[in-house]
Amino acid sequence: MTDTARTTTPAPSEVLPAISVRAAGKIFTVAKGAEVQALTGIDLTVAPGEFVSLIGPSGCGKSTLLRLIADLDSATSGEILVFGKTARQARLDQEYGIAFQSAGLLPWRSVQANIELPLELHGVGKAERAARAEELIELVGLTDFRSRFPDQLSGGMQQRVAIARSLAERPKLLLMDEPFGALDEMTRERMQQELVRICSETGAAVVFVTHSIPEAVFLSDRVVVMSPRPGRIVDIVSVDLGAGTSRSDSLRENPAFFAGVTAVREALHGSPVAPLGADLR
Amino acid sequence: MTTTVSAAAMATDPSAGGAGAGRGAAGRSVARSVLPPVVLGVAFLLVWQLAVVAFDIKPYLLPSPTDIVGQIVIVFPLLWSSLLATGLNALIGLVLGGVLAVVLALLASRVTIFDRMIVPIVAAVAVVPIVALAPILNTMFGSTSDTPRRVVVLIVVFAPIFINTLRGLRQVRPVHRDLMRAYAASNWQLTRTVTLPGAVPFIFTGLRIAAPLGVISAIVAEYFGGLQNGLGSRITSAAANSAYPRAWAYVFGAIILGLVFYGVTLLLERLASRRRA
Numbered sequence: 001m002t003d004t005a006r007t008t009t010p011a012p013s014e015v016l017p018a019i020s021v022r023a024a025g026k027i028f029t030v031a032k033g034a035e036v037q038a039l040t041g042i043d044l045t046v047a048p049g050e051f052v053s054l055i056g057p058s059g060c061g062k063s064t065l066l067r068l069i070a071d072l073d074s075a076t077s078g079e080i081l082v083f084g085k086t087a088r089q090a091r092l093d094q095e096y097g098i099a100f101q102s103a104g105l106l107p108w109r110s111v112q113a114n115i116e117l118p119l120e121l122h123g124v125g126k127a128e129r130a131a132r133a134e135e136l137i138e139l140v141g142l143t144d145f146r147s148r149f150p151d152q153l154s155g156g157m158q159q160r161v162a163i164a165r166s167l168a169e170r171p172k173l174l175l176m177d178e179p180f181g182a183l184d185e186m187t188r189e190r191m192q193q194e195l196v197r198i199c200s201e202t203g204a205a206v207v208f209v210t211h212s213i214p215e216a217v218f219l220s221d222r223v224v225v226m227s228p229r230p231g232r233i234v235d236i237v238s239v240d241l242g243a244g245t246s247r248s249d250s251l252r253e254n255p256a257f258f259a260g261v262t263a264v265r266e267a268l269h270g271s272p273v274a275p276l277g278a279d280l281r
Numbered sequence: 282m283t284t285t286v287s288a289a290a291m292a293t294d295p296s297a298g299g300a301g302a303g304r305g306a307a308g309r310s311v312a313r314s315v316l317p318p319v320v321l322g323v324a325f326l327l328v329w330q331l332a333v334v335a336f337d338i339k340p341y342l343l344p345s346p347t348d349i350v351g352q353i354v355i356v357f358p359l360l361w362s363s364l365l366a367t368g369l370n371a372l373i374g375l376v377l378g379g380v381l382a383v384v385l386a387l388l389a390s391r392v393t394i395f396d397r398m399i400v401p402i403v404a405a406v407a408v409v410p411i412v413a414l415a416p417i418l419n420t421m422f423g424s425t426s427d428t429p430r431r432v433v434v435l436i437v438v439f440a441p442i443f444i445n446t447l448r449g450l451r452q453v454r455p456v457h458r459d460l461m462r463a464y465a466a467s468n469w470q471l472t473r474t475v476t477l478p479g480a481v482p483f484i485f486t487g488l489r490i491a492a493p494l495g496v497i498s499a500i501v502a503e504y505f506g507g508l509q510n511g512l513g514s515r516i517t518s519a520a521a522n523s524a525y526p527r528a529w530a531y532v533f534g535a536i537i538l539g540l541v542f543y544g545v546t547l548l549l550e551r552l553a554s555r556r557r558a
Contacts (some may be wrong), residue, residue: 072459091465098463104456108478117474121464 016084018173018205019046019069024078026064026231037230038064042078044224044233046205048172051196053208053216053223055264061231062209063177069207070098070175082173094122097166097204101178103158105150105165112137112146115164122169136164139198156187163195167202174199174206180215189249192218196247213268217241217260218252225267235267344526352530359515364534367511370427371499371542374434375492381435382442383484387472390450407440411498415505424507433502434495441494442487449483450476485550492542500535512538 026039039061046052054062067073068080071091082090090096097118105114115136116129124132137146140160150158159179166174179195180188196219199206210216216223217239225235239260241247251257326346332338333345340348353360389396411433418429453476461471503513512535519528 067459070463072462091463094465096463098460100456100459102454102456104454104460106457106475106478108481118464121461121466121470121474 015048017045017081018048018050018083019044019207020079020081020084021045021065021069022079022081024065024068024075024080026061026068026073027076039068039075039231041232044236046173046207048205049203051199051206051208051219051221053210053220054226055210055213055216055223055268056226056231057211057228057268059231060226060228062226064231065226066175066177066207066209070096094118094169095171096173096175097169097171098175099159099162099166099177099179101181103150103155103162105158105161107150110147110149111142111153111161114150114161115168117165118168132168133164136167139167139201140164140194154187156183156191159183159191160194163198167198167204170202172204174204176206177209178211179208181210188212188215189252193247193249195219213261213264214252214257217257217264218247223260223264223267225264227270234270237263237267239263340525341523344529348526349529349533352524352526353533356527356530360530360534363510363512363515363531364538366427366508367496367499367503367513367535368538368541370430370502370511371434371495371538374431374499375438375488375495375542377431378435378438378495379442379488379491382439382487383446386443386446386450387477389447390476391468391472403440403443406436407444409436411437411501412505415502418502419505419507427508429507430499430502430511434499437498438491438495441490442484445483445487445490446480449480452479452483481553482550485546485553488546489543489550492546493539496535496539496542 021042021044024039024042025037028036028038030036042065044052044065054065056062064073068075069082069087071087074087080087083095085093085095106117109117112130112133115133119129119132133146137143140163142157142160142164145153145157150161153161163179166176180191183191192215206219208216208219218241220239223237223239224233225237226232227234237260241251241254241256241260329343330346333343338345385399389399414436415429415433418432422428422432457475457479458471461475466474500511500513500516503511504517508514509518512531515531516528516535519525519531
């Protein structure tokens with residue numbers, strides 16, 4: 001079940017991978033000089049336009065890996081390339097958009113001004129900013145809320161704003177750290193469906209950190225299964241559920257979806273488990 | 282097509298409503314917050330008046346409210362000009378002290394070494410006794426200048442604004458820091474778009490403490506000689522001439538001035554925070 005699908009097959013010489021991680025490791029120095037091995041020996045390639053989820057129990061380093069790719073932290077060993085550049089250069093060149101578990105909106109800015117923030121920071125003119133924000137507000141379905149402030153919005157709506165903001169500069173890569181982690185189940189499924197639609201419309205590659213198995217399977221082309229102490233990749237499960245545009249709610253009752261869920265669960269638990277688990281959500 | 286569907290779905294979002302429902306309630310809450318202190322104040326004045334009349338209290342001990350009102354009417358032009366003179370000193374000191382405090386707090390939040398240098402100095406400034414300082418400043422700047430009073434106000438208002446602002450500047454949420462790093466934002470951009478706007482409520486907290494303090498110190502600074510144009514000078518000279526109701530009339534002016542400063546800062550704070558909803 002590992003690594004066989006179309007996503008890893010294209011000749012590497014022709015297509016520059018969106019992300020290429022080679023033997024990356026991260027050691028955190030904690031109090032009194034003690035060291036914690038957060039990640040070790042990470043190898044991962046993400047193709048352009050590919051949707052990859054990172055899943056694993058708490059402390060498996062999935063968020064850390066995302067932060068290394070985003071250059072929010074730096075790797076202690078190994079190499080991380082984003083579109084062929086070092087992670088740092090890719091960040092400076094604004095090669096990716098990013099969204100976090102907490103929406104991280106600026107409370108004193110309206111929905112529109114929040115979405116315009118990255119454009120404003122990078123010197124995009126006022127008219128162009130407004131036009132782009134308009135498109136994005138429509139894309140995430142917040143047309144009636146553009147002049148509202150974040151604390152007038154529900155959690156799901158705030159997260160939509162954060163996603164719109166991450167898309168503002170049309171990145172070819174999206175990094176998402178449990179963006180739906182704090183949402184209720186219904187909102188969460190609706191957001192997943194919209195994310196899948198938005199991503200296939202924009203053609204961006206996505207690295208998506210989650211701890212929900214169905215979420216990972218529903219969204220992804222490949223699910224990277226990680227394990228803690230030290231954080232490492234134990235398996236990569238290819239999910240073949242078709243293009244993002246064709247993924248709808250009915251897919252959640254499809255046998256192929258269940259097969260994917262089972263495969264990821266087995267990889268997480270390290271051995272075959274009962275097919276009908278109670279934690280299926 | 283998909284967007285219209287999702288927009289329709291949004292309309293059912295549970296916490297979407299309830300933003301515009303607060304107009305009438307605001308009017309009622311103003312009435313609720315203004316009425317009780319006014320009632321208490323009127324009752325207090327009544328008891329005061331009755332006590333002075335009933336117990337035949339002498340004016341040098343406590344003049345009656347009606348005597349004081351009579352004096353206010355008589356000296357009103359002078360009261361008004363004194364109020365403006367003291368108010369201007371307090372305002373200039375407050376604005377300069379406030380700007381200085383915010384700028385230095387910004388510096389301290391950005392430059393660690395500067396932070397370590399300035400914090401003990403601010404502690405020292407905070408405990409400077411204005412009673413001791415005012416006569417010295419009068420000699421320094423000459424007794425025909427308003428500058429000593431303004432400097433006193435500046436020193437007094439500096440510490441509360443500085444300390445609050447610095448605390449506010451340190452409240453940056455990690456997610457905002459990460460976000461700005463991901464955007465490769467410069468230090469100045471981080472300050473301008475995240476840190477400083479986030480500190481605004483803290484700046485106003487400092488300002489609200491500092492504004493009445495500024496008025497009080499502007500008045501007290503006048504007790505130590507120099508120009509005889511402000512409320513403090515009028516109070517001392519009236520008291521020295523045994524014109525007690527007149528002294529109280531100027532005290533009343535001082536109270537009004539303090540309230541105006543406090544009210545204006547409160548209003549500015551409301552205006553600034555309204556945008557955060």
